[in-house]
Amino acid sequence: MQAFDLHRMALDKVPVDFLGEVALRSLYTFVLVFLFLKITGRRGVRQMSLFEVLIILTLGSAAGDVAFYDDVPMLPVLVVFITLAGLYRLVMWAMAHSEKLEDLLEGKPVVIVEDGQLAWEKLRAENMTEFEFFMELRLNSIEHLGQVRLAIMETNGQVSLYYFDDEETKPGLSILPGKLLERFTTVPEENDYACTCCSAIDHLQAGERKLCPRCGHPEWSKACRAKRIT
Known part of the structure; x- marks a missing residue:
């Protein structure tokens, strides 16, 4: 040949x-x-x-x-x-x-966010990372999880979103890319902080080091309170 x-x-x-x-x-x-x-x-x-x-x-x-x-x-x-x-x-x-x-054959819809809290174990069970899921939320003009009342992973892979009204928006974990998100193991000031792993919110004092009571993760970021831009 x-x-x-x-x-x-x-x-x-x-x-x-x-x-x-x-x-x-x-x-x-x-x-x-x-x-x-x-x-x-x-x-x-x-x-x-x-x-x-x-x-x-x-x-x-x-x-x-x-x-x-x-x-x-x-x-x-x-x-x-x-x-x-x-x-x-x-x-x-x-x-x-x-x-x-x-x-x-079709699967079931899965609730991934409820009342601003991320069900990270369900997300991982769907073979989807937090980074992929947060990208889906950002594409829908969501800045933090406190803006989301309910997020459902549908059987076709799409995410259905239901929002809090502005006056009901809660402090939540920012879902901006990592470079825009400060992470702390020792918090710099008294404030509401979100666990960077499971999104649980806790009020921490300046200089406090604490493991998340929900998942045991040591890293926190300042909880975001921004209103959703529509």
Whole structure:
């Protein structure tokens, strides 16, 4: 085999006129995917659940194979699409009649913030770091957790947010990036401080060193009281 053989790199063993067949196969799979999405009533084109991602990946594999490989027949791929469409409909019907199956395939919404307090153990159970979650909050113009009455991680990965009214905003852990957040093990002055690990709020005296009573973490930052900008 010759290295950098342009003909081999471009076409390998197929003739040039096979490119026309590739175009036809691509159009064929495009139509099949489009029909599948129409038939299944895709509600998650914007955001997909885990089960729906699995279906789309399976479809993509079948569509890619038939589009590019000359030895993959087209009719079996049609059967794959029909089977998956039927499976999708069947599973959607089964989930509508079984909450346990729905929880297994779709998962459950998880409360991550309640009354300005971060449920860090639930966040980690969802394989999401505080940095990722705080980024989601900052994208929604949130400066600190005391502005958030309720934050729910939905089954599609999005975060639903419910805010305190301005007059009800609590002191909370600032979620600004680390370089903008001062951390103390010995607090410099009397104030409300937020645990940098679990967001618990405590009133500390100047010079005080204290482990967080909620999680045992030694680092604190000044609790933020800013109102939310809408």
